Amino acid sequence: MCGIVGIARLGERPLPDAFVLRRMMSTIQYRGPDDSGEFLSDDVQLGVVRLSIQDPKNGAQPVFSCSGESVAVYNGEVYNAHALRQRLLRDGHRIGSQCDSELLPHLYEEHGIEMVNELRGMFAFSIWDNREKRLFFARDRMGIKPLYYARMNDFLLFASEVKAIIASGMIDPEIDLDSLDDLFSMSYPCPPRTMFKEILEIPPAHILNVRTQTREVAKVRYWESPTPPAGSHSRISRAEAAEELRSLLRLRVYDHTMADSPVAAYLSGGLDSSAICGLMKEVYGDPPETFTVSFESAAYDEYPNALEVVEFLDSPNHVLHCGARMAEDLERMVWHTELPLQFPLALPMIALAGLAKTNGYPVVLSGDGADELMGGYDCFRGDKMRRMLDRPGLRFLRPLVYRQLYKWLQMPEGAVDGIIENQLSARQIQQNYGGIIPPWYDVWTTVGVDRQRLLGFSGRLIRDVREAPVGFSDLLPSDIGRMHPLDAGIALEQRTRLPAWILLIGDRASMAEGVEARVPFLDQDVVEFMASMPPSFKMQGLQEKAILRQCTSSLMPKSTNIRQKRPFFTPIREWFFSESEPEFVRDELSPERLRATGLFDPGLVAAYRREIRVVPERSLMRNRLEWTLFLILQTQIMQRLFVEARCLKSPLPPMAI
Structure with a gap:
């Protein structure tokens, strides 16, 4: 897993000094703490920071084709790499490592931009074709790995994270006000927008084709989940579907555990993560080492549920104990997510990734994605x-x-x-x-x-x-x-909240600690299989994920298998807006600071802060005030780090390139 950056020249002006590219790389060094590399030419500059998972000694990037005319930088994991490598070798390609990254320029020489259809996995990459003067980008089908770009008159910048684009100094960062409107409704910007004007994501399942000499930039969708019309689903029986899904998940869990580094798993005690852990034990005979979050407050704590699974599987388990002291890391969370979150979910997730890394596990499997395939919310x-x-x-x-x-x-x-x-x-x-x-x-x-007064006071x-x-x-x-209406909702979920919120948090929280999080439920074969299933297999009556419960019932305790989904919440008022709130909260939400930022009505924010102290705990208004104030607080921090400081003052300790 890696972080990639680059600059392409679209006009007559020469590319900036290589120091700019290296500054972009340095900004996301935590994504690839093991190695770095760059490619410099008059047309493009490509950079990569590498987390060594496959073939650590021989996997340096950028990687080149046999002719040297195509060069690639890559972030991800291709799970059918072995079969692709064997085919390329038979066709005469010279491949010197076991890394999947080295396959990309060779596949490009064989198939051109259609090469993306050969890949099964999570990925975001760029290939420079010197013959055609073409810069080609692709992102995986579900949006597991991120990729952003900004087009200017004479240049195109791209990176795995927005902060690297801003740190180039070649763009004036500014909060996108349409995205701010979305934040206080959807909880995330409507894709492909980000929180910053002129910086867009390359959408999942899309390629971006850039002709540097003509300045032509074309975006094309290369894959779509094959959801059938209502009434045209697979005619398979429920028992056959459960058996086939179990077999398919077993294969994909096996694929996702292939690494030259130890692999562990996250375990919440819910159905999805328990299924992944149970499948890992079924595949290998021994249970995986697992990592679990526990909260001081029983209202948020799922550890007792996780403990049932730990004892059932006899899994070695590490517990992260979370309390109000985590609030002090909010600035770091905002730095990594680049998005204010409705809940501080990424705080424990970053710490959990750190716990896994400290215990020798740079790769973990996650249960993310099952809810978005089967209507689990x-x-x-x-x-x-x-x-x-x-x-x-x-x-x-x-x-x-x-x-x-x-x-x-x-x-x-x-x-x-x-x-x-x-x-x-x-x-x-x-x-x-x-x-x-x-x-x-x-x-x-x-x-x-x-919302109208809060955001529209000016x-x-x-x-x-x-x-x-x-x-x-x-x-x-x-x-x-x-x-079918359920399929329509799932299809929309897979194009919006899944990549823009769920997978974004998963990627940033794990990569903040140099950990690769893999999501077997979002393998292409699993996604396409579930798309073909009748809606009643996904939701039986009002029981969500019915087919998953059926096919994994023997892998976990019965209480886990039948338990209703419990959302992963974290404290907000208790950590940030109580009488003992952190000092930085008072600073960021002071009238002076709010007026300087100019995004929110200072009078309303002050009223919210008074009301949250007295509003009844079990009320919708309590939740709404928590969400609103927490989004305001993070937006204020984001404005300071990304707009005012232009990502040049990281809250993290420096790492050398």
């Missing part, structure tokens, strides 16, 4: 309930059913009222969002307290949450109207 159950109660003769029951259901689920007081209100305007919402009600829409309407017009974000329609599959 409460919002998917809520959407099914909405459709059930929208039938003639049942609509009058909606308030009663929702109030009883959410009382049983112990939802915070006030949550049901907003959901019922959204139900009444469902058709208008569906029309505004291109024919679909996004699965997380109910949450989007609760994130920002008094007179700026703020997008109403009922209106789709800028660019949202471009994310919808062209055939979404033909899909």
Whole structure:
């Protein structure tokens, strides 16, 4: 796993001194602490920092084709590398290492840009074709590995992380106000936007083709999850599907554990991570070494659930104990995520990766992705309930059913009222969002307290949450109207929240400590298999991930297999906004600092800070105030680190290139 950067010349101006490229590399050195390399020419500059997982002694980058005319920098892991290497060797290519990175320029010489269809894995890479004067980028199908770019008049910059582009000094960083609007509704910028103007992500399953002499930049989707129209799913029986999924997952877990370094696993005690750990034991006979988070507060602690799995598998387990002292690392978290988070999830995840690395494990397997394949979140159950109660003769029951259901689920007081209100305007919402009600829409309407006043105090017009974000329609599959509603919601989830939030956090938290996190559930074969399955296999009644529960029942305790999904939450008020709040919170949210930043209404922020001290704990307003204040706090930190300091003052200790 690595970090890559580069600069391409699109005009007459010469490329900057190589020091600029090295400064970009230095900014993300933690992604590749083991080695670094660069390629310099009059047309492009490519740089890479390397985390050595496969063939540590012989895997230096950049890598070249036999002719020397194609050169690549690469971040990722290709799980069918062995088969590809054997084929290339038979065709006469000279390949000197066991690293998957070396295959890329050879595959490019064989297949051109169609080479991306040969790869199965997680990846983000760039190849410079000196003959064609073409710079070619590709990102994996699900967006597991990140890649960003910024186009200017005379140059194109790219990097694994936004901070490297900003650190070049060749772009004036500025918060994207459309993205800020999205943050206080969706909780992340609507892709492909980032939190910064003019810096975009290369979307998952896309290639970017740059002709440096003509300045032509073309973006093309190369893969799409093959979701069938409603009623056209596989005719396989449930028992056959469970057996096939178990076999497929076993193979993919085996692939994902191939490394020249030890491999461990994250274990939360939930269904998904427990399934991965159980499959690892089934494949190898011995249980994996596991790493688990525990919180001081029982309200957030899942360790008792994880302990059941640890004892069932007889797994060596390491526990990270999390408390309020973690709040002091918030600046570091924002530096790595480059995105304010609705919850401080990345704080324990960064520390957990550090614990794995300290114990000799630079590679871990994660259960991320299963929820996004099978509709595993409460919002998917809520959407099914909405459709059930929208039938003639049942609509009058909606308030009663929702109030009883959410009382049983112990939802915070006030949550049901907003959901019922959204139900009444469902058709208008569906029309505004291109024919679909996004699965997380109910949450989007609760994130920002008094959002219009908070963000629009300077007179700026703020997008109403009922209106789709800028660019949202471009994310919808062209055939979404033909899909079953559950499949449509899953397809949207895979193009939005999964890469823009879930996978972003997973990548940044692990790479912050130089750890490679692998996600077997998001292997191409598993994704395509689950896309073909009938919706009832994914959600049976209101039981989510039904087929996964069936096929992994023998791999974990029964209590784990049948337990309802519990979201991974972390404390906010207790860590950041209590009477003993950290000093940096007072500094960042002071009226003077807020006025200097100019993004939020200082009077409203002060009112929120007073109210959060007295609002009842089990209320929706408590949650909304926590989310709103926490997003404001992180945005203030991000403004200071990325815009004002231009990523030249890292909160991390320096690492030499």
